[in-house]
Amino acid sequence: MSSKRITIQDVARAANVSVTTVSRFLNARYEAMSKETKLRIEQVIEELNYQPNALAQGLKGNRSRMIAIVVVKLSYPFCVSLIRALSNTLTPAGYNVVVCETEGDPKREADVLKTLLGQQIDAVVIQTNGDNLAELETISKSVPVILVDRKFMLSHATHVLTDNYEASLEMTNHLYAEGYQEVFYITETPNAISTRSERMQGYLDSSLRCHRPPHVAIVRRGDDTSMRLVVERIKESVSKGSVALYTANALIFHEIYPLLHHVGWTAPKKLGLATFDEPDWINLISPSLTRVRQPVSEMGTWIANLLLQQFKTGYEQPAEMHVEILPSELIKGESTRLGREDGTASDTL
Amino acid sequence: MSSKRITIQDVARAANVSVTTVSRFLNARYEAMSKETKLRIEQVIEELNYQPNALAQGLKGNRSRMIAIVVVKLSYPFCVSLIRALSNTLTPAGYNVVVCETEGDPKREADVLKTLLGQQIDAVVIQTNGDNLAELETISKSVPVILVDRKFMLSHATHVLTDNYEASLEMTNHLYAEGYQEVFYITETPNAISTRSERMQGYLDSSLRCHRPPHVAIVRRGDDTSMRLVVERIKESVSKGSVALYTANALIFHEIYPLLHHVGWTAPKKLGLATFDEPDWINLISPSLTRVRQPVSEMGTWIANLLLQQFKTGYEQPAEMHVEILPSELIKGESTRLGREDGTASDTL
DNA sequence: CTGTTAGCGCATTCAT
């Protein structure tokens, strides 16, 4: 409750010029003023430690210099990396990053979007659940909407994705090529989310091509029992050797790994281990884990640059959907180095 | 470039009332209007899908409904948890959370604060490096400033911390009590940051009281060599048995653990393992890791509630510093269960 | 119960 904010008025007064001139200065239109006035204003601003009121600027210009990034869960490494990348290029450019979490709840997502609209955000980057496409469509009429990670049929918007299908296919191929007779794919309940379905399809197609029967195991995260069931299920195969376990994402891997450890299976001797995603705890796993590294920060940077570009040239709702696919990378670790040795030994089962 | 935003004017026109009445409606001053007008406005707003312009509201009321949370690094679990907790109570309350990263760089922090001031943010929650206290002091004159995690002598501000000293003392006591003859404390270069110095002091004081010589090892994160040196250094002690290794935070633990694993030491047989912090990958470590769990989300929630409170009653710069300490919790895992067995065996060294 | 009006701080014609 004090020290009234200094406004452009104060600066104008102190510099003995009109607010217009100060405004010009703020917008770097130096051609339109004498060297001296420029200098004077510069000084005054420094002295008074003046900072233009972004709200007023925004109200006037119908923009807010705020960009919303809506993610499913902040605790997911994917989301954190994305936010970091966005923040790291947008903040220096003078934009603020507003973070929103939806927990995958359509209602929360709807609420968030509604609020955001009122906030006059300049762009929305969203990892959507797909239940508010109409709303997103509306938003995309006035500001850029970038769908990230998950693909949906939202025309007039930009999608930034990775090649989940190809990466998963390649991963599965690798596992078979390494000599694993059976590959178990551990996933959450298949649904319409593109990441989930594409990764699974990649696995299925690879199995088909390699003439191996697919083994899909469904688990629920946070449900220990469902994880244990999987371990039970693969027990017999493991005792026969040459089995690989491939989890659909790092979160699942994170939950099931301790159980594998607990029953004494170690990779790659007992079974091959692989996962989609590359979390930050990756190097705690030994032997080094075979995984698909998603280009998360690349995605963030790409998006940030696109936005800055669009802000510069002026945004227009795209005539059609644009899909940008950044490639994932298969990183082959020791955890799947079967080396074709006859997998018979079985001392810990 | 299209669909001009609908304003309060449009609503007023459509509902056949004045903007004032609509404004009253928006601010839930229903007592001041007839049931019918209220209903009519309600309908119109629904139909038009009207959303008040937060910028204009903010400009008027000199607030922005934005709260800045400035952290050192988004990738730190501490920061993520804090943000989540803040976001989860502030977002439903209609506040947006703006996230800023400083990377511990004083200049970046200064920049961020400067920008934020212009954004008219309603509050700043900051994990500061301590190099911009004057600026923070200034900010705290107009909006709440909450220092979190790290303690500094900033009068007129609220600090939310955990009891680093006590927790570290208790941890070290525990290690000695378990029977470890020597406890190595692994830390980054000691500095003025309270968290770092207090944790170390806790360790030192416990050692003193227990009449054990302190062993402080300095490492640099990201510097593999410095980590290896530590492993070298404790080798001899380990061969004699009953040594515990206690890392000052989870990031250090994260880096040194693979090395320990590599040389074949396993806890608690070979050496006791303990760390400050409880990261999300904790359950990947086996045996279960002894650690200090910081009340991070509690801190976030506490702060969020304080802020909401202050917004309601109207903020006044506090007359004096307020320090709120939320207790950490020592979680005793298997990794330090020495059980007083004579630590002689040495088969893997 | 309802409407008129004057700013909030800034950018922007349109003058000079």
Place this chain on the structure above:
DNA sequence: ATGAATGCGCTAACAG
């Protein structure tokens, strides 16, 4: 090279 005046969308006196 510089200013005066207008309005962005909203809230809050101040009338009625």
